[in-house]
């Protein structure tokens with residue numbers, strides 16, 4: 257049976273973090289799409305390659321998101337239109353109600369979003385994670401059988417920050433603050449998806465965000481991850497990691513991570 261997966265993210269290009277998994281399930285015939293909270297045109301947003309002006313940035317980034325999703329084989333994205341850089345000013349109850357309406361319309365089986373740390377404590381990421389988590393908890397009572405069955409947070413293990421100097425030293429300039437990598441406790445990771453067969457697609461999708469990256473002579477986007485040498489690059493980029501809400505409690509420490517976002521959900525005859 258075809259399942260529906262949606263990834264709810266804060267900004268255009270955040271979908272790349274879980275893009276390999278989205279591409280993988282789309283390629284397997286599942287309905288897969290991105291819901292993006294903002295147009296990515298806040299005051300902290302960069303403009304590279306003369307790809308936009310301050311005035312056109314929101315439109316350009318929406319187009320880049322759509323192009324990225326098309327490369328990944330997903331349905332066209334939905335943009336909620338919250339103001340980039342101010343998502344945490346939105347009342348969490350109101351945002352969760354809106355997401356419940358979206359769940360009712362899309363009937364997702366699986367929802368993916370930012371981990372509650374926001375990866376590097378980006379306030380917009382943390383807010384979106386909170387909205388989605390509240391909506392997920394309310395869903396069974398509010399919308400019955402349309403409620404998603406699973407919520408996954410995509411996340412990087414905290415040990416990566418300890419072991420990788422480049423990640424540890426990386427800073428994002430957000431609202432005048434230099435935000436560093438936070439990640440999640442390693443033992444909270446429940447799920448690892450091998451996306452190496454989709455790595456090329458993921459890089460092609462990343463390259464659609466022309467307004468956000470510098471490019472090398474061969475046309476590859478220059479990002480933190482693409483700048484790493486092997487094996488760190490594969491470690492960071494070839495596997496996507498998740499926390500399945502509610503799964504951590506029943507796992508013993510030495511249990512292998514699950515390898516399928518849909519594992520245990522009925523597949524029917526797909």
Ligand SMILES: [Zn+2]
Nearest residue numbers: 266267270381
């Ligand atoms: Zn973001």
